[in-house]
Amino acid sequence: MKSDLFLYSLSYIAPLLTGLIIFLVRGNLKISASLSVLSIVIATFSTYKGWYQINEEGLKFLRIGEMLYIDGFSIFMQFMVEFVSLFVILYSLKDIPLLYSHRKDKFHIYFSAIMLSVGFMNLAFVLDNLFLVYIGLEISSIISVYLITFNLNKDSLKAGFKYxxxxxVGILFSLLGVVLVSYNTGTDVLISNIGENIGLLTKNIALLCAGLFIIGFFTKAGLVPFHVWLPEAYAEAPTAITVFMAGALTKIGFYGLARTVTVFAFNLEEIKLAVIILSSLSMLLGAILAFNQKDIKRLIAYCSISEMGFISSALVLSSYAGVFGAIFHLLNHTLMKGVLFFSAGILIYLFGSRQIDEIKNSPSMKPLLVLSFLIGALAVGGMPPFSSFLSSLSIIFALSEGKFLWTAVIMAFSGFISTIALLRCANSIFWYKGDKVDIRNGISIPTPLMLCSLLFALLLIIFGIYPDILYSLIDSAAKGIININN
Amino acid sequence: MEIIYIALLFFTFVAGESRNLKFASYSLIPQGLLIAISVYLLAYMRNISSFYLIASLDILVRAILMPTVLIILLKSRLEKEDKPTITHPLSIALSIVVLSVGYNFMDTIRITSFPNVLSCFTAGFTLFIYGLFLLLSKRDMVKMIISFFIIENGIHFLIISMLPNMPKTIEIGLTFNFIIAILFFIYITMKLNILSIMEQVKKFKIDNNAFNFEENKE
Known part of the structure; x- marks a missing residue:
């Protein structure tokens, strides 16, 4: 039992310890990055052991000691965070020394902050008590502020402050929700018993609690109308950190939504409707606002807001198909935003600007970059053969089955608008007919940067053609979410 | 107890509405002390031993540590608040309305809907609402930190009043979160202050050079 506890705990102990060691040792960039990669490998191994046990023995969940509750969804979230952080570190290894050389004495803190953030997220994903989950998620969010403000210029500091x-403040509302549920049921609110506890609440109190959770976790996920921090934070953070935020940090909000609001939505139609209306607003506004952006990272950020609306709407459909589609899209969102932000990061690195008007070049110069950006843009629209096609389709079917055909139409429409916005940006950058802007100092793309982008693009295609690879993982995650409702 | 809560709300009002940021930060010290005193009193009256630890933690964090770092932060900037989104007299009037109406309204709600909560529930909720109001009405970064501080104090009171038997580890964890958040706020604001001072110095140098050039020309 003790060895089990230690083994499963490695998923958060390894990153947390590594974060502390890197901070204290103050090693150089390569040492910090190597230690980080090593700890992520250890954490992934630990997550895999949990996954193996759940999958092999056909368990619904693992309960280790009194504090840990591991189910398919915890495993899925841990895998995703570990995967994203691995590529973020590899990308940072080249990107950070080139673009942020003025901060070279703080590189070790940069890697330390990533690892601590990963550690606290992984810890939160396996904790049972919602108060402790809140503490873990909150600390990981706070630590990430250091990463957003890493450039230390006025804009990045203001974006960090706003975030x-x-x-x-937003997530304090979800804390209030936990307090209210706990007060009314007279017990500790655990992920394992939240379904039963919510059943004990009166309708008015349940609606109030669900409202508080929605405010809290919508703010964390960056969904409309609590999205104001997201475009600025995404734009001002270093590119690798933007990917980290899109692929891991905002997913914390979805973790919270899936563990709380989904359960309420299974019992109360009003909550389902409220979340779907807000999600539809996210889809539409995100796509429309993306259209007029002049900053490439802000453009992708608004597309991201739109896409996250797809996920939140599907999460509350109280159907297996909806939850399955939402989780699949959660992964695809990470991959799509990874491709797009990594590609945008390369453009920023080459041209020294985020403004679309200041990046003009021909596709023949960087064909792989053009290819990866286009794959990302088309995947956002849910085009085949990319995996987002399958997840979007599952969500659209689930929405139609759940009598939310109008949301399905909004979803298809906003996906289309986002793609058009991205393709228009690609056209303006890569096929510009006027005078081209020279790549600064004639520099070439560092291979690791291009590889990160291409690998994410490749995964979008592979998972689109062979979705079976992911089936058992997503199925187990979906069942994990649904099980806590029963 | 009622007098303590009213005094607490008074110092909160001073912290929220004082134009002098140093004075506003100093007002957080009696506010923190009053929070700790009320928790001590609740511990004594209700015989809840864990509250003694929480109250001691409150003195350390809310009455000493946090106001001190805020005062240190003010050494590197002007003590006058940046212009808020609404005029100062209106802000004062609205603050009085929010605090007085909020307190009385929540007291009624407490008696009718939450009969089992401790008395600090009303003050906690009023602090929470008032903190949100300040957050929306103020533009100065230090005032925003103070607003966050007030919201956090409100949540702290609400948790104590609704879940008096909550495990100490969770309460300590939440306080730890609060400390880290405030330290990050201070870090960002300090860096921004340094940047704006550097910008001003640079601008002054440029202006000075231009002036000297003009003078030499003449």
């Missing part, structure tokens, strides 16, 4: 303030 810290809005997300902290």
């Amino acid at each position: 810290l303030l809005i997300v902290n």
Whole structure:
């Protein structure tokens, strides 16, 4: 039992310890990155052991000690965070020394902050008590502020301040929700018993609690109308950190939504409707606002808001198909945003600007870059053969089955608008007919940067053609979410 | 107890509405002390031993540590608040309305809907609402930190009043979160202050050079 506890705990102990060691040792960039990669490998091994046991023995969940509750969804989230952080570190290894050389004495803190953030996220994903989950998620969010403000210029500091303030205050509402449920049921609110506890609440109190959770986790996920921090934070953070935020940090909000609001939505139609209306707003507004952006990272950020609306709407459909589609799209969102932000990062690296008007070049110069950006843009629209096609389709079917055909139409429409916005940006950058802007100092793309982008693009295609690879993982995650409702 | 809560709300009002940021930060010290005193009193009256630890933690964190770092932060910037989104007299009037109406309204709600909560529930909720109001009405970064501080204090009171038997580890964890968040706020604001000072110095140098050039020309 003790060895089991230690083995499963490695998924968060390894990154947390590594984060502390890197911070204290103050090693150089390569040492910090190597230690980080090593700890992520250890964490992934630990997550895999949990996954293996659940899958092999056909268990619904693992309960280790009194504090840990591991089910398919915990495993899925841990895998995703570990995967994203691995590529973020590899990308940072080249990107950070080139673009942020003025901060070279703080590189070790940069890697330390990533590892601590990963550690606290992984810890939160396996904790049972919602108060402790809140503490873990909150600390990981706060630590990530250091990463957003890493450039230390006025804009990045202001974006970091806004993020810290809005997300902290917003997520306090979800803390109030936990307090209210706990007060009314007279017990500790655990993920394993939240379904039973919600059943004990009166309708008015349940609606109030669900409202508080929605405010808290929508703010964390960056969904409309609590999205104001997201475009600025995404734009001002270093590119690798933007990918980390899109692929891991905002997913914390979805973790919270899936563990709380989904359960309420299974019992109360009003909650389902409220979330779907807000999600539809996210889809539409995100796509429309993306259209007029002049900053490439902000453009992708608004597309991201739109896409996240797909996920939140599907999460509350109280059907296996909806939850399955939402989880599949959660992964695809990470991959799509990875491709797009990594590609945008390369453009920023080459041209020294985020403004679309200042990046003009021909496709023949960087064909692989053009290819990866286009794959990302088309995947956002849910085009075949990319995996987002399958997840979007599952969500559209689930929405139609759940009598939310109008949301399905909004979803298809906003996906289309986002793709058009991205393709228009690609056209303006790669097929510009006027005077081309020279790549600064004639530099070439560092291979690791291009590889990160291409690998994410490749995965979008592989998972689109062979979705079976992911089936058991997503199925187990979907069942994990649904099980806590029963 | 009622007098303590009213005094607490008074110092909160001073912290929220004082134009002098140093004075506003100093007002957080009696506010923190009053929070700790009320928790001590609740511990004594209700015989809840864990509250003694929480109250001691409150003195350390809310009455000493956090206001101190805020005062240190003010050494590197002007003590006058940036212009808020609404005029100062209106802000004062609205604050009085929010605090007084909020307190009385929540007291009625407490008696009718939450009969089992401790008395600090009303003050906690009023602090929470008032903190949100300040957050929306103020533009100064230090005032925003103070607003966050007030919201956090409100949540702290609400948790104590609704879940008095909550495990100490969770309460300590939440306080730890609060400390880290405030330290990050201070870090960002300090860096921004340094940047704006550097910008001003640079601008002054450029202006000075231009002036000297003009003078030499003449």
